[in-house]
Amino acid sequence: MVNKQLNIGIIGLGTVGSGVVETLEKKNNYFKKKYNLEINILGISAKSKNKKRAFTVKKYKWYNNPLDIIDVKNIHVIVELIAGSSGMALKIANKTLKGKKHLVTANKALLAVHGEKLSELAKKNSVNICFEAAVAGAIPIINVLENRMLSDNISNIYGILNGTCNYILSQMSEKKISFNTALKNAQNAGFAEADPYDDISGNDTAYKLVLLTNLIFSTNFKSKHVYLEGITKISNIDLEMGHKLGYTILLLGISNIKNKIIQLRVHPCMVSKNSLLAKVKNELNSVVLEGDMVGKTLLIGKGAGKKPTAASVISDIISFENYKQRKLEYKKEKNLSFIGGNINERKGKFYLRIGVLDKPGVLADITSFFKRQKISISNMFQLEKKISGYVQLIFVTHNILERQLISTIKKIEKLDKVKTKVNVIRIENSI
Amino acid sequence: MVNKQLNIGIIGLGTVGSGVVETLEKKNNYFKKKYNLEINILGISAKSKNKKRAFTVKKYKWYNNPLDIIDVKNIHVIVELIAGSSGMALKIANKTLKGKKHLVTANKALLAVHGEKLSELAKKNSVNICFEAAVAGAIPIINVLENRMLSDNISNIYGILNGTCNYILSQMSEKKISFNTALKNAQNAGFAEADPYDDISGNDTAYKLVLLTNLIFSTNFKSKHVYLEGITKISNIDLEMGHKLGYTILLLGISNIKNKIIQLRVHPCMVSKNSLLAKVKNELNSVVLEGDMVGKTLLIGKGAGKKPTAASVISDIISFENYKQRKLEYKKEKNLSFIGGNINERKGKFYLRIGVLDKPGVLADITSFFKRQKISISNMFQLEKKISGYVQLIFVTHNILERQLISTIKKIEKLDKVKTKVNVIRIENSI
Numbered sequence: 001m002v003n004k005q006l007n008i009g010i011i012g013l014g015t016v017g018s019g020v021v022e023t024l025e026k027k028n029n030y031f032k033k034k035y036n037l038e039i040n041i042l043g044i045s046a047k048s049k050n051k052k053r054a055f056t057v058k059k060y061k062w063y064n065n066p067l068d069i070i071d072v073k074n075i076h077v078i079v080e081l082i083a084g085s086s087g088m089a090l091k092i093a094n095k096t097l098k099g100k101k102h103l104v105t106a107n108k109a110l111l112a113v114h115g116e117k118l119s120e121l122a123k124k125n126s127v128n129i130c131f132e133a134a135v136a137g138a139i140p141i142i143n144v145l146e147n148r149m150l151s152d153n154i155s156n157i158y159g160i161l162n163g164t165c166n167y168i169l170s171q172m173s174e175k176k177i178s179f180n181t182a183l184k185n186a187q188n189a190g191f192a193e194a195d196p197y198d199d200i201s202g203n204d205t206a207y208k209l210v211l212l213t214n215l216i217f218s219t220n221f222k223s224k225h226v227y228l229e230g231i232t233k234i235s236n237i238d239l240e241m242g243h244k245l246g247y248t249i250l251l252l253g254i255s256n257i258k259n260k261i262i263q264l265r266v267h268p269c270m271v272s273k274n275s276l277l278a279k280v281k282n283e284l285n286s287v288v289l290e291g292d293m294v295g296k297t298l299l300i301g302k303g304a305g306k307k308p309t310a311a312s313v314i315s316d317i318i319s320f321e322n323y324k325q326r327k328l329e330y331k332k333e334k335n336l337s338f339i340g341g342n343i344n345e346r347k348g349k350f351y352l353r354i355g356v357l358d359k360p361g362v363l364a365d366i367t368s369f370f371k372r373q374k375i376s377i378s379n380m381f382q383l384e385k386k387i388s389g390y391v392q393l394i395f396v397t398h399n400i401l402e403r404q405l406i407s408t409i410k411k412i413e414k415l416d417k418v419k420t421k422v423n424v425i426r427i428e429n430s431i
Numbered sequence: 432m433v434n435k436q437l438n439i440g441i442i443g444l445g446t447v448g449s450g451v452v453e454t455l456e457k458k459n460n461y462f463k464k465k466y467n468l469e470i471n472i473l474g475i476s477a478k479s480k481n482k483k484r485a486f487t488v489k490k491y492k493w494y495n496n497p498l499d500i501i502d503v504k505n506i507h508v509i510v511e512l513i514a515g516s517s518g519m520a521l522k523i524a525n526k527t528l529k530g531k532k533h534l535v536t537a538n539k540a541l542l543a544v545h546g547e548k549l550s551e552l553a554k555k556n557s558v559n560i561c562f563e564a565a566v567a568g569a570i571p572i573i574n575v576l577e578n579r580m581l582s583d584n585i586s587n588i589y590g591i592l593n594g595t596c597n598y599i600l601s602q603m604s605e606k607k608i609s610f611n612t613a614l615k616n617a618q619n620a621g622f623a624e625a626d627p628y629d630d631i632s633g634n635d636t637a638y639k640l641v642l643l644t645n646l647i648f649s650t651n652f653k654s655k656h657v658y659l660e661g662i663t664k665i666s667n668i669d670l671e672m673g674h675k676l677g678y679t680i681l682l683l684g685i686s687n688i689k690n691k692i693i694q695l696r697v698h699p700c701m702v703s704k705n706s707l708l709a710k711v712k713n714e715l716n717s718v719v720l721e722g723d724m725v726g727k728t729l730l731i732g733k734g735a736g737k738k739p740t741a742a743s744v745i746s747d748i749i750s751f752e753n754y755k756q757r758k759l760e761y762k763k764e765k766n767l768s769f770i771g772g773n774i775n776e777r778k779g780k781f782y783l784r785i786g787v788l789d790k791p792g793v794l795a796d797i798t799s800f801f802k803r804q805k806i807s808i809s810n811m812f813q814l815e816k817k818i819s820g821y822v823q824l825i826f827v828t829h830n831i832l833e834r835q836l837i838s839t840i841k842k843i844e845k846l847d848k849v850k851t852k853v854n855v856i857r858i859e860n861s862i
Contacts, residue, residue: 027582030584031582101796140575140578143575143579150466150749294733295568298730309724314582315581348622
């Protein structure tokens with residue numbers, strides 16, 4: 001006999017939503033036995049009722065208007081698995097919380113934009129928002145941040161938070177294929193959307209970084225506070241040169257905290273190829289948390305996909321039954337003592353690649369700028385092959401302030417013999 | 432103003448216990464601000480009052496008899512940080528739970544031996560036992576298992592659960608130093624106890640593996656169900672040969688589950704040197720969980736030490752306030768449908784090293800035994816240098832049943848020309 005009943009409504013039946021329904025169907029008996037819990041789907045809704053799905057839609061009560069599901073009296077939890085930072089997703093969230101129902105969502109965009117207001121609304125109505133599936137798929141990072149490292153002052157977060165980008169960079173590096181071929185492969189393998197913009201631009205990583213950062217510091221940062229660079233400018237030559245220098249190139253989301261200043265940034269990084277993060281290949285995601293008590297803790301797992309993401313959604317659902325009293329009220333709602341940092345204040349090493357005319361004196365011209373700006377160079381070499389007819393010069397700097405480098409680069413780019421923009425990749429040595 | 436008060440008593444003031452007191456002193460204001468929570472230490476106890484400690488013992492009420500702390504009426508949580516699977520530790524646990532107080536402990540031996548009875552006692556008295564610090568130090572594995580992967584059928588657990596062993600093996604491998612030198616270094620670096628028996632024998636790993644396995648499957652396995660081999664038989668030559676074959680040697684705790692049969696084992700393993708686990712070096716710990724939904728999820732972090740372990744204890748303490756209603760009752764108390772497997776039924780590859788006389792025919796004699804038992808060999812070579820005067824033969828098998836190998840080895844060891852025991856290391860290819 002099962003003592004506990006949990007009634008849910010599911011809105012959005014794409015990959016993840018269907019995965020949740022299929023898993024609940026398949027594992028219903030397992031949950032009854034293991035958790036003494038029966039999870040009932042009292043309503044479903046999605047854009048198209050007739051789309052082909054792996055479960056029988058007819059078995060469930062269908063709502064054309066998703067907002068109507070929230071009115072079903074005995075539903076405890078609304079599972080929102082549609083996309084978008086506003087519009088219907090926001091309407092659903094607002095109505096769910098005002099209706100005193102718990103919200104489970106995988107919608108990082110929604111939370112990155114409206115997280116603070118929705119949190120307040122949830123608190124006011126004594127319900128919760130759970131969003132494990134919104135960041136890094138199956139990696140239990142939200143749960144760990146809510147329940148562990150509670151005595152730590154967290155100083156750094158590093159994350160490989162986008163499987164598409166990681167897959168593309170891994171494949172480009174291992175198979176020596178172009179960005180476009182790698183992207184196509186990723187799409188064929190189901191690791192990239194037909195429209196990959198949000199992934200390869202770094203936007204998706206920025207949303208997730210914002211969620212993690214706000215969760216840890218009770219701040220209210222938005223995507224606009226994140227310094228953002230995608231992976232489209234990474235070429236095989238940079239991957240190859242990075243490798244030669246001992247580095248792997250990853251797209252990381254990073255929050256560094258120092259003296260209450262938080263620097264949020266998403267950009268390609270060169271990290272030591274011997275670091276653990278450099279071993280996180282293809283569609284895998286990873287998050288590193290660094291605190292004054294635990295040092296570095298690393299989590300690695302599947303960042304996307306039907307089953308891994310559905311697993312996080314379902315863990316959130318089951319947790320409601322176990323922790324009906326679950327409250328996040330210990331988190332301060334707003335923390336004004338942290339301010340956003342400017343990327344120009346980052347201090348670190350840089351990799352630079354410059355395309356120049358094959359003429360004498362060009363190296364002397366460039367290095368004289370470095371000398372004048374007191375930028376010391378730890379490594380310099382010239383590629384054997386030219387690219388688009390230009391000689392490629394590679395420089396690796398010692399630790400310098402970013403603004404110091406940027407102003408110098410502007411001057412270098414104005415030189416007649418310098419024919420390309422300077423390709424800059426930040427080196428992260430502390431990972 | 433702080434709304435919430437949590438009163439605790441701390442028993443055991445060694446490295447971890449002192450770390451907890453020091454951290455609570457240092458971070459008291461942080462907790463007030465962040466969690467709206469004041470943690471008060473109402474009593475402390477340890478073997479020796481006069482031992483030099485980094486905090487002022489006099490500031491706290493001292494109890495010569497630790498059991499007396501439990502009688503203090505307004506204490507909510509007893510933090511037990513002494514060692515031992517029975518004796519005083521067991522008395523403290525029993526009295527705490529019967530007194531309807533929550534228990535936080537790092538005592539893996541106690542829980543591995545008496546876990547089931549203590550769980551029942553806790554449930555009966557509506558209190559909880561928290562033991563994040565008992566397994567893998569700062570790695571939040573207990574929390575993850577209690578709260579995440581709830582829809583997964585977990586099929587495999589692999590763990591580097593003992594920092595001492597991992598440190599010794601890493602150092603032997605990287606610095607080409609002997610076991611004894613590496614052990615001494617570990618002791619000097621604070622990563623090994625003066626008496627390292629529990630660590631290097633694999634006992635400590637077995638305790639932790641038992642805790643993880645029982646937590647996942649609601650089983651009641653004890654250490655005696657764990658197949659156990661320590662690391663003392665690992666020599667530099669095996670590390671070197673492993674490396675040559677593409678493997679790193681790690682001491683792993685492993686639970687494999689198949690058809691409701693759980694095989695618990697702790698022994699040195701050869702794993703691919705390209706695997707993520709092989710990159711977990713020195714005192715770091717790691718746990719890999721494999722489930723049908725999430726695939727493999729890996730956690731890596733500091734497995735021991737004052738601050739990392741104290742961090743887990745304090746997260747447990749703070750969680751009590753956040754989750755006063757926290758109940759683990761959804762876990763079945765006993766699960767009789769899982770039975771322990773026998774190591775003889777393991778199927779896998781093996782590395783074998785055999786010391787033989789430098790005489791013709793010896794290789795033919797040995798390989799004829801393999802042939803007769805249908806053990807196929809994927810790799811065979813002879814070391815250039817002799818060890819203790821004997822030629823060293825290295826064999827790598829294809830996948831075979833362990834019992835098949837063992838019976839063959841017994842026959843081989845009886846050969847006149849075979850002068851040493853066959854050194855067997857299991858190869859784990861699925862990690």
